[in-house]
Amino acid sequence: MLGRTRSEVEIAVSWLLVAALVAVGVVGLRSGADATTTFAFLSALLAAAPALLTRERRATLPWSVVGLAVVAAVGQRFTPFDVVSTYLWVVAVTLILVVDLEAFTEVEMSPRFSAAFVATTTMAVGAVWTVLRWASDAFFGTSYLGGVDPVMWELVGATAVGVIVGVVFEYGFHEAVDEGVERRLGGGERR
Amino acid sequence: MTVLTERLGIPPAYQRGTARLMQVVLLGIAVYGVVRGQFGLVVNGTLPLLITFLPGVLRRDYGLPMNAGLTLWVTTAVFLHTLGMIGLYDAFGWYDQLTHVLSGSVVAGSGYAVTRALELHSDEVEFPEEFVYVYMFIFVLAFGVLWEIMEFSTEVAARVFGGQAYLAIHGVRDIALDFASNGAGAVVVALLVREVRTRFPAALAREMDE
Numbered sequence: 001m002l003g004r005t006r007s008e009v010e011i012a013v014s015w016l017l018v019a020a021l022v023a024v025g026v027v028g029l030r031s032g033a034d035a036t037t038t039f040a041f042l043s044a045l046l047a048a049a050p051a052l053l054t055r056e057r058r059a060t061l062p063w064s065v066v067g068l069a070v071v072a073a074v075g076q077r078f079t080p081f082d083v084v085s086t087y088l089w090v091v092a093v094t095l096i097l098v099v100d101l102e103a104f105t106e107v108e109m110s111p112r113f114s115a116a117f118v119a120t121t122t123m124a125v126g127a128v129w130t131v132l133r134w135a136s137d138a139f140f141g142t143s144y145l146g147g148v149d150p151v152m153w154e155l156v157g158a159t160a161v162g163v164i165v166g167v168v169f170e171y172g173f174h175e176a177v178d179e180g181v182e183r184r185l186g187g188g189e190r191r
Numbered sequence: 192m193t194v195l196t197e198r199l200g201i202p203p204a205y206q207r208g209t210a211r212l213m214q215v216v217l218l219g220i221a222v223y224g225v226v227r228g229q230f231g232l233v234v235n236g237t238l239p240l241l242i243t244f245l246p247g248v249l250r251r252d253y254g255l256p257m258n259a260g261l262t263l264w265v266t267t268a269v270f271l272h273t274l275g276m277i278g279l280y281d282a283f284g285w286y287d288q289l290t291h292v293l294s295g296s297v298v299a300g301s302g303y304a305v306t307r308a309l310e311l312h313s314d315e316v317e318f319p320e321e322f323v324y325v326y327m328f329i330f331v332l333a334f335g336v337l338w339e340i341m342e343f344s345t346e347v348a349a350r351v352f353g354g355q356a357y358l359a360i361h362g363v364r365d366i367a368l369d370f371a372s373n374g375a376g377a378v379v380v381a382l383l384v385r386e387v388r389t390r391f392p393a394a395l396a397r398e399m400d401e
Contacts, residue, residue: 101322105319105322106317106318106319107317107318107319107322108315108316108317108318109315109316110313110315110316113309113315113316117326117329119333120329120330120333121329121333123332123333123336123337124328124329124330124332124333124336126336127332127333127335127336127370127373127374128332128370128374130366130367130370131367131370131371131374134363134364134366134367135367137363138364145363147363148343148360148362148363148366151363151366152339152340152343152360152366155336155339155340156340156343158336159336159337159340
């Protein structure tokens, strides 16, 4: 669990994890930019957004959330479990987004709602991703989608990952995430 | 849904009557299925019929404002789906998309109602207006995924236990177009709600208070 006081070590770890996301992106660039590369840079940017926008080095995200993104990114790029990793990554980025939304907009979520938000967003990304790949297959002659079975199992997997990780993280870390954001951005900085 | 009554001048009694008529047809399909021993027809007549009673139950048991137009909207969506199951899906290629746009709009409406109700009744949750519109879209797509998984699980069950799937998936094209149509339905409702809320803020507040 995240402690109440966030030490310099935790902040450093969080920054190192952001650097790891950038590294995955850079490795991707070397072998030709693709969707994974873009996603790596995007997740690094979202994770660094609180610090960048407040110009406060200490305004990092909880290392557990950024860490999940790194595990997923590495898994997606370098292991055979790329499909599950992709959705784990989507979940991680949604969690990062929840923290960013709570920090910078008027959005406020209860643990229950943010678990539901994370799960449904992961499922929705699965749907959009399916539509995009189908459109590409139908109009540009690619063959991303194998058939009904692989597509459906992928959606089942996305749903399972979204629900499980959403619930575990929100109930385990929501308060810590909230506190962290509140404290480090400071009353005046938080809009 | 006051639109039907106030703008188009259709009396609520007619709206209720139309919904009732569709319910009778659904019941007829279910009974016909029982008589002819066609289980698929029983399922596709009974389940939608149960869904059409949902607005009434919500009004009676939870005191939620559900008027005749809303009931008609939900009933039309499931009614068209059942007609599709007994032949129209196969007869017309575009029919599947029509029902999905409509059911997508129903789900988007429910998604809007749920998020709005959550925000009104809970202190822990707070959303700006724009966030709700975006979330309606996400909600509908997620619901679509859940629906496809349900269809798929009847198929897997049929494979494991033998027999025939009652909700069939016809192919990847079908899945993708279903999602796209659901999404289109969500966008339509989000735009409509936005339009109504900016034009008649007082009317909606009244409806919420009822």
